[in-house]
Amino acid sequence: MSQIRNVAVLGSTGSIGRAAIDVLGRMQHSHRVTAISCHSQLQLLEQQIAEVTPTHAIVTQSANAESQRWLSNTNERSPATKRYVGSDAINAIVTGDEVDTVIGAIVGIAGLESAYEAAKAGKRLALANKESLVVAGALIMQSAQESGAEVIPVDSEHSAIFQCLQSCGRKSELKRIILTASGGPLRDWPIDKLEQATVEDALAHPTWQMGRKITVDSATMMNKALEVIEAKWLFGLESEQIHVVIHSQSIIHSMVEYCDASVIAQLSPPDMRLPIQYALTYPQRDQASSPAMDWSVPMRLDWKPVDPERYPCLQLGYEVAAKGGSCGAVLNAANEACVELFLDRKIKLTDIAKICRSVLNHHHFSPSPSLTELLQLDRWSRNEVQNWITGL
Ligand SMILES: NC(=O)c1ccc[n+]([C@@H]2O[C@H](COP(=O)([O-])OP(=O)(O)OC[C@H]3O[C@@H](n4cnc5c(N)ncnc54)[C@H](OP(=O)(O)O)[C@@H]3O)[C@@H](O)[C@H]2O)c1
Structure with missing residues (x-):
């Protein structure tokens, strides 16, 4: 890679965002962090400003x-960093000339607008x-197809599929993809005990350290379930595949x-760190930022x-x-609202x-909604969840 690529890390204080900052710290020969953002973790953002000296920082x-x-x-370590408050600044920065690659690591619907803007603006979207x-x-x-934007998955399963698809076989020869699932922290619990699971039980993931919502x-x-839908769009598949x-x-x-x-x-x-790095370096590979398999131990x-x-x-x-x-x-909205209620210990x-x-069953289906309609439906769905729990 001859040219330095300028990267915006959106959600830099989260689990993926912190891993991205770590990866980018090892890739200064090819990438520079131009912008970072957080929602409320100001102290951590300040540390990241000192560490990566970005041009822009957004809360x-x-x-x-x-x-x-x-x-x-x-x-003091980065006095020239420009500061902004509010998500409009994110949209302006990701669509500007200073950014080539956007790492979309905000959690939930809050990440939609910036991802859409990056796709419309023809950026590489490491999503x-x-x-x-x-x-x-x-x-x-x-939008990505029209603008020439590259949407490269960061989700480990979709990065795996993306990598496997590079290796061989034509799209017409693909029978199906197989997404692997860890089964989560309660995979060995008796089914009739699942309704007793506490927030702490649900957050104790055995293999992945992730944000609370995804855990x-x-x-x-x-x-x-969300990944099945994500795979359909990323790879142009039917649900049966x-x-x-x-x-x-x-x-x-x-x-x-x-x-x-x-x-x-x-x-x-x-x-x-591996799927994040691959989304940045694709179609090339760089030296590993994460541990390799240890083939000397039985597995x-x-x-x-x-x-x-x-x-x-x-x-x-x-x-x-x-x-x-x-x-x-x-x-998606019903699930986000439910996860918040569960984390607040208001539902099981x-x-x-x-x-x-x-x-889902009683929403008014629309076959090809606009972004405005989708955002209205998001609000409607969250209200419905509130109505559901008030009726409990
Ligand atoms: N963690 C993983 O291993 C993993 C794997 C695959 C895919 N993903 C996906 O990656 C995304 C991020 O997951 P995560 O686990 O990194 O989440 P996380 O640890 O909760 O971090 C979320 C990030 O988004 C920011 N944020 C929260 N609310 C926001 C809002 N309303 N507007 C703008 N920014 C907001 C947070 O800022 P503050 O820190 O200031 O709150 C933080 O930087 C999710 O979509 C998840 O499904 C994660």
């Missing part, structure tokens, strides 16, 4: 006196924020199966089918992937699938 939580005070601070594709996959992929999604397997298996070791990150029954898998120790790899009774959320993902239109926005973990099913 998205605007209705807050602390954010306003932060605006007038100066960082961790799966929710934006779940809600507006049709709009984002269409709860992993416990319900809504994460895999997307298969999910439980693979508790999280070493095989996903696989592709061709028409001749050959299966290509991508393996590596569970560490998000076995297991997989098993998903039990639909244990994970009812997965079926919702398949239904939404098959139907498309407004369904993704409604499911097992209520999440029931509430999402109820909200």
